[in-house]
Amino acid sequence: MNTSVLLQRVGQVDPTRLEDYVAHGGFDALRRALLRRPEKVVEEVKASGLVGRGGAAFPTGVKWEAVARESRTPKYVVCNADESEPGTFKDRVLMEGDPFAVLEGMAIAAYATGASEGYIYVRGEYARAYTLLRSAVDQATQAGFLGDAILGSDFSFHVHIYRGAGAYVCGEETALFESIEGKRGQPRQKPPFPTTHGLFGQPTVINNVETLANVPPLILNGAEWFRSLGPEEAPGPKLFSVSGAVNKPGVYEATMDVTLRELIEEYAGGVRDGGKVQAVLVGGAAGTFVGPKDLDVPMSFSGLRRVGASPGSGAVMVVDERVNMWDVLLRIARFFAHESCGKCYPCRLGTQRQLEIVTRMASGALRYKDFLRLQDLHATMRDASLCGLGQTAGNAIISGLKVMGMGMSDD
Amino acid sequence: MHVIIDGQRVPVSPEMTILEAAEQVGIHIPRLCVHESLTPQALCRLCVVEWEGARTLVPACVARVQDRAVIHTQSERVRRARRTILELLASTVDLSEAPELLAYAEEVGADLERFSDGERLTFPVYDDNPFYVRDYNKCVLCGRCVQACGDDMQFTYALTISGRGFHSRVDTFYHLPMPQTTCVFCGNCVAVCPTGALKAKEELLLEEGLSPEAIWQRKREEKRAWYKER
Numbered sequence: 001m002n003t004s005v006l007l008q009r010v011g012q013v014d015p016t017r018l019e020d021y022v023a024h025g026g027f028d029a030l031r032r033a034l035l036r037r038p039e040k041v042v043e044e045v046k047a048s049g050l051v052g053r054g055g056a057a058f059p060t061g062v063k064w065e066a067v068a069r070e071s072r073t074p075k076y077v078v079c080n081a082d083e084s085e086p087g088t089f090k091d092r093v094l095m096e097g098d099p100f101a102v103l104e105g106m107a108i109a110a111y112a113t114g115a116s117e118g119y120i121y122v123r124g125e126y127a128r129a130y131t132l133l134r135s136a137v138d139q140a141t142q143a144g145f146l147g148d149a150i151l152g153s154d155f156s157f158h159v160h161i162y163r164g165a166g167a168y169v170c171g172e173e174t175a176l177f178e179s180i181e182g183k184r185g186q187p188r189q190k191p192p193f194p195t196t197h198g199l200f201g202q203p204t205v206i207n208n209v210e211t212l213a214n215v216p217p218l219i220l221n222g223a224e225w226f227r228s229l230g231p232e233e234a235p236g237p238k239l240f241s242v243s244g245a246v247n248k249p250g251v252y253e254a255t256m257d258v259t260l261r262e263l264i265e266e267y268a269g270g271v272r273d274g275g276k277v278q279a280v281l282v283g284g285a286a287g288t289f290v291g292p293k294d295l296d297v298p299m300s301f302s303g304l305r306r307v308g309a310s311p312g313s314g315a316v317m318v319v320d321e322r323v324n325m326w327d328v329l330l331r332i333a334r335f336f337a338h339e340s341c342g343k344c345y346p347c348r349l350g351t352q353r354q355l356e357i358v359t360r361m362a363s364g365a366l367r368y369k370d371f372l373r374l375q376d377l378h379a380t381m382r383d384a385s386l387c388g389l390g391q392t393a394g395n396a397i398i399s400g401l402k403v404m405g406m407g408m409s410d411d
Numbered sequence: 412m413h414v415i416i417d418g419q420r421v422p423v424s425p426e427m428t429i430l431e432a433a434e435q436v437g438i439h440i441p442r443l444c445v446h447e448s449l450t451p452q453a454l455c456r457l458c459v460v461e462w463e464g465a466r467t468l469v470p471a472c473v474a475r476v477q478d479r480a481v482i483h484t485q486s487e488r489v490r491r492a493r494r495t496i497l498e499l500l501a502s503t504v505d506l507s508e509a510p511e512l513l514a515y516a517e518e519v520g521a522d523l524e525r526f527s528d529g530e531r532l533t534f535p536v537y538d539d540n541p542f543y544v545r546d547y548n549k550c551v552l553c554g555r556c557v558q559a560c561g562d563d564m565q566f567t568y569a570l571t572i573s574g575r576g577f578h579s580r581v582d583t584f585y586h587l588p589m590p591q592t593t594c595v596f597c598g599n600c601v602a603v604c605p606t607g608a609l610k611a612k613e614e615l616l617l618e619e620g621l622s623p624e625a626i627w628q629r630k631r632e633e634k635r636a637w638y639k640e641r
């Protein structure tokens with residue numbers, strides 16, 4: 001189903017002007033939230049069924065509830081704006097087109113959980129998003145939507161912006177905390193989870209940009225409305241970044257029952273030059289390749305699970321038949337070897353060996369021994385790596401080989 | 412409160428790790444980076460075990476027990492991960508002075524030559540001070556020395572990790588020779604090194620066949636030269 005909730009103001013308002021945002025219903029949700037007790041706001045988000053939009057799909061309300069329960073202060077709300085997954089550019093559109101909505105979502109999260117400080121961790125390459133957010137924070141603070149005694153209440157919330165320096169792993173939540181704390185960007189072992197030991201060791205809500213942008217409309221229209229959009233297992237509007245060999249690459253909003261074929265043919269105008277789909281990478285480099293015969297699955301969790309994939313951040317990269325798949329796989333293997341932080345053994349060593357083997361295969365040397373080694377590397381990185389980077393570093397390679405008819409097994 | 416480890420019922424207390432619980436009934440879980448005097452980092456992943464119901468394997472050194480958890484320390488999934496990690500390790504490091512790792516490798520049937528066609532980093536041996544020698548060709552990057560030098564023991568912060576991914580390594584800030592760093596030559600890093608990458612100079616010279624007298628004489632000269640240089 002086509003929706004226009006998250007993108008309703010993108011392209012309609014001037015992202016540099018607070019007045020424009022307010023004139024289009026901005027901060028109405030915050031006003032409404034402040035009239036309720038914080039527990040009620042958490043309940044509403046829980047009842048909505050909203051799950052995180054960064055890729056892990058954790059229920060947002062459950063996360064908020066866990067932080068609200070913590071008595072230690074200060075608590076933090078962190079907006080994960082380190083959008084680095086290859087093929088994902090939806091958060092960028094939100095931050096550049098409707099930056100105040102992200103701030104409003106953060107303020108509501110802070111009010112609901114008792115947090116007093118907020119951090120936005122913006123991907124280093126997103127200079128425009130940074131500038132716009134910077135100006136938005138200043139204007140919102142000046143106007144009393146952020147800062148001390150927000151809108152005359154006794155709720156205070158200060159927002160800081162921090163820029164990343166280009167490391168993919170810093171989008172992993174605990175590595176992101178380490179980075180803000182001034183340390184080497186490496187993930188921490190979980191548990192403890194951020195809800196109890198997050199930024200500076202304090203209870204922390206960390207949500208993706210798109211997750212936070214879902215909050216104001218949810219609070220304004222209620223959980224029941226939210227649940228009425230899309231499939232029951234994952235309700236609400238979702239942004240999809242469609243790129244690659246399509247006529248109209250871009251960010252599209254739909255509910256999660258939309259199928260891959262609809263996204264490619266209806267939303268993105270079909271495969272370019274009338275070509276044919278060879279493979280579709282769903283969920284970015286950490287995602288899974290799906291073959292042309294599986295395009296009718298819905299983009300929901302259960303739908304994509306049937307073909308061994310998951311929606312992830314909502315990236316859809318289309319590879320047409322003119323592209324050499326070996327080049328694509330080599331590029332992905334190189335990406336992971338380059339971005340591995342080097343902390344845990346399976347990923348530090350596995351991504352390097354995976355790159356060497358894929359390099360050899362791409363040059364035409366297909367040896368049985370290498371396929372076996374790739375499968376062992378994939379299983380070991382998936383099962384034993386410390387964070388999501390290593391756990392997913394072999395996904396695209398193995399599924400890509402499968403789509404190419406190379407007879408790889410899931411284990 | 413109890414857990415089931417490899418089919419055995421093990422009584423536990425809530426703060427216990429899986430590693431400790433297993434130890435109680437004589438089940439030894441392979442491990443490398445964990446050390447009794449240091450905060451566990453859970454980065455070598457050799458101690459991973461299968462916890463029924465968990466999506467991934469979990470590191471036994473930090474995972475706390477939960478009542479009635481069912482844990483397997485020798486399942487095929489665990490052995491495959493352990494085997495592959497050891498095979499990967501052997502493809503980058505000289506494990507000749509790490510007999511425990513060689514024993515683990517034999518136990519899980521690891522072929523230590525399996526990835527030997529891959530790139531291998533080589534380093535010069537750093538012999539830049541009178542106290543200890545650093546041979547990073549033997550370094551497994553367990554990070555113990557960095558921890559001992561930093562928050563866990565000495566608060567000296569002479570050691571750090573430089574580079575990233577496969578190219579990570581233990582280093583000094585700006586790659587300075589050790590005497591020019593904050594190092595106080597406490598020796599804690601040498602004490603916690605599991606593979607002989609860090610070695611007391613006496614030990615090395617004894618291995619090379621020098622007599623104790625000759626070693627002391629040599630170290631005295633080195634110290635003099637070092638002070639003179641400064």
